[in-house]
Amino acid sequence: MYDIIGDIHGHADELLQLLEKLGYDNSKGYYSHPERKAVFVGDFIDRGPKIRETLKIVKGMVDNESALATMGNHEYNALCYHTLGPDGIHLRKHTNYSTLQVKATLDQFAMFEKEWRDYMNWFRKLPVYLDLGELRVVHACWDPENVKEIPEDLEFTDEFLNELHTDEHYKKSPLYKAIDECLKGREVRIPNGYSFKDKYGKERYEMRVKWYRDTGKVRYRDYYMEDIPDLSGDKVDQNYLEKKYFYGADEKPVFCGHYWFSGTPEIEEKNVACVDYSIGKEEKLVAYRWDGEKELSNKKFVWISGNGNKN
Numbered sequence: 317m318y319d320i321i322g323d324i325h326g327h328a329d330e331l332l333q334l335l336e337k338l339g340y341d342n343s344k345g346y347y348s349h350p351e352r353k354a355v356f357v358g359d360f361i362d363r364g365p366k367i368r369e370t371l372k373i374v375k376g377m378v379d380n381e382s383a384l385a386t387m388g389n390h391e392y393n394a395l396c397y398h399t400l401g402p403d404g405i406h407l408r409k410h411t412n413y414s415t416l417q418v419k420a421t422l423d424q425f426a427m428f429e430k431e432w433r434d435y436m437n438w439f440r441k442l443p444v445y446l447d448l449g450e451l452r453v454v455h456a457c458w459d460p461e462n463v464k465e466i467p468e469d470l471e472f473t474d475e476f477l478n479e480l481h482t483d484e485h486y487k488k489s490p491l492y493k494a495i496d497e498c499l500k501g502r503e504v505r506i507p508n509g510y511s512f513k514d515k516y517g518k519e520r521y522e523m524r525v526k527w528y529r530d531t532g533k534v535r536y537r538d539y540y541m542e543d544i545p546d547l548s549g550d551k552v553d554q555n556y557l558e559k560k561y562f563y564g565a566d567e568k569p570v571f572c573g574h575y576w577f578s579g580t581p582e583i584e585e586k587n588v589a590c591v592d593y594s595i596g597k598e599e600k601l602v603a604y605r606w607d608g609e610k611e612l613s614n615k616k617f618v619w620i621s622g623n624g625n626k627n
C-alpha cells in the first residue's frame with residue numbers, strides 16, 4: 317500500500333520527521349518501510365532551506381524502489397530555466413519573477429554544479445502521472461484525455477523541451493496542454509474583466525480551478541482556488557470553460573499536491589485528495605496513508621507542522 321507525500325520544497329527536516337512518523341527507517345541506507353511504498357507528488361525543490369538533502373532522500377528512495385515520484389511544475393520549470401532555445405535564450409526566460417522562484421535552489425547548489433546537473437537529468441525521467449491500478453497520482457490535475465496524450469516513456473530531453481516550445485506546440489497542441497494541466501492544474505479565463513493578485517503580487521486573469529467539481533452545478537466559491545467576492549455566489553458560467561469535463565465521483569481515487577492549501581488536511585471529494593498544505597510556507601508537510609480504500613477519509617492524513625505553524 318502507498319503513502320502519498322505532498323510538496324516538500326526543500327524541507328528535508330520535516331520530511332525525515334514525517335517518514336519516521338509513518339514508520340520508515342534508514343536501516344538499508346535509504347528510507348524504507350517493510351510493507352509500504354511512498355509516492356511523492358513532486359515539487360521537491362525551491363523555497364526551503366535543505367533542497368539538496370531533500371533530493372538525496374527522495375531520489376535514494378526512488379532508486380531503491382521504496383518510493384515512486386511524479387514530476388512537479390517546479391522540476392519542469394527548473395529544466396526549462398536551464399535549457400537553451402534555438403535563439404540562445406532559455407526556454408524559461410530569466411526574468412526577476414522566474415529567478416526569484418528558483419533562487420533557493422540556485423543558491424544551495426552554487427558549489428555543487430555537477431550534483432545539480434545530475435538531479436536535473438533525473439527530473440527528465442520523472443513521470444508526469446502515475447496510474448497504479450486502483451490509485452492515481454499527479455502533481456496538479458487528472459483528466460483521462462490528458463493522460464492519453466502523454467506517451468508513457470516520455471523523457472524531458474533538451475530536444476523534447478525545445479519541441480514543446482515551438483509554435484506548433486507551445487500553449488496550443490493537445491500534448492502541450494496535457495502536460496501543462498497535469499503539472500500546473502486547470503486554469504480558466506475569469507469572466508467580465510475580473511482579476512486577482514497571486515502570491516507574488518502578479519495580476520492574473522485566469523484562475524486555477526477545482527477540476528473535480530461538477531462544472532454544471534458548482535458556484536464560483538466552490539470552483540475557484542481563490543475567492544473573487546463579486547462572483548462568489550454565482551453559478552459557474554460554462555461559456556468560459558474550454559472543457560466542461562470534471563473528475564467524476566465514479567473515477568478511481570486520485571491524489572495531487574500543488575495548491576498551497578492551509579489549515580487541517582481534508583479530502584476534496586470522496587475520491588480526490590490534495591496533500592499540499594504549504595510546508596513551503598512553513599505550514600504542514602502532509603501524507604495520506606492509503607490502504608486500498610475507494611472512499612477516502614480525513615482520518616488517513618498524517619502530517620508534520622513547520623515552524624510557522626502553531627497548530
Ligand SMILES: [Mn+2]
Nearest residue numbers: 359388389574
Ligand atoms: Mn506545484
